[in-house]
Amino acid sequence: MHIAVLDDKIADRKQLERLLDRESDRRIQTTGNLYIDTYGAKEALLTAPLKQYDFFMIDMMGPVTESLEIIKNLRAKEVSVPVCLMRNEEELKDIKEIPDNLLFIEKPIKVQELTDLIGSVIEEIKAKEEEEARIKQEQIEEYIKNNKGKIALKRIMNKLF
Numbered sequence: 001m002h003i004a005v006l007d008d009k010i011a012d013r014k015q016l017e018r019l020l021d022r023e024s025d026r027r028i029q030t031t032g033n034l035y036i037d038t039y040g041a042k043e044a045l046l047t048a049p050l051k052q053y054d055f056f057m058i059d060m061m062g063p064v065t066e067s068l069e070i071i072k073n074l075r076a077k078e079v080s081v082p083v084c085l086m087r088n089e090e091e092l093k094d095i096k097e098i099p100d101n102l103l104f105i106e107k108p109i110k111v112q113e114l115t116d117l118i119g120s121v122i123e124e125i126k127a128k129e130e131e132e133a134r135i136k137q138e139q140i141e142e143y144i145k146n147n148k149g150k151i152a153l154k155r156i157m158n159k160l161f
Contacts, residue, residue, distance in 0.1 A: 001031070001122060004053045005038045006045045006070065007086070008060050012107070013038050016057065016086075019114055026115075031122050042070050050079050055121050059086035059107070064095070071099045082121050 003020060007013040017038055024034035037053075039045040042060065056074065060067050064087055071083050084103040085092075092098055105117055 001033075001054045001118075001125065002035045002052050003037070003055045003057065004045060004048070004050075005036060006040075006042060006056070006058045006060065007038070008040055010040060012059065012086075013040060016109065019109060019111065020118075022111075023114060023118055027118070034118070042073075046070070046073055046077075050074065050077055053079070054081055054125055055118075056081065056083040057086060057105075058083060064091040068092075068095065068097075068099065071102070075099055082124060084117060 005013060005016055005020070007016065017036055020034055020036045024036075027034065037048070039048070056071075056079075058067050058070055060070065064085070067085055067087065071085075074083065080101065082101045082103055083099065084105055086105055086107055086109070088106055089104045103117060103121075105113055
């Protein structure tokens with residue numbers, strides 16, 4: 001799983017990177033590595049190739065609306081993966097337009113809470129991949145069902161020529 005971390009405080013960014021590295025070490029035998037890229041400025045994140053990430057963790061100083069604006073920019077670039085705000089969920093109680101697929105974790109980050117968060121994101125990714133595989137299999141089966149005669153004819157033609 002590829003994770004992008006955006007935190008404008010270098011100490012917090014490095015601490016989260018260490019916590020995620022340890023989490024990756026614990027998961028290596030079960031769900032695989034966690035690959036982490038860290039960013040200190042929103043401009044750096046938003047110019048990176050965003051489609052490579054499975055999960056974003058964001059904490060920017062200032063009003064929570066700034067972090068929400070970054071998430072809106074991600075969604076505008078067709079990034080639909082989960083995003084976690086490292087803020088208190090209470091800060092959003094007066095915000096009317098909260099982006100889809102938004103998670104929360106409070107600082108200071110507790111190891112067990114981070115483990116649970118990563119676990120839930122991995123489960124969501126697996127479920128999405130299984131659903132996409134099921135849909136693709138159904139499409140293949142439908143194509144074969146509707147094109148049996150054409151497929152058989154192609155095989156015969158290939159054998160003749």
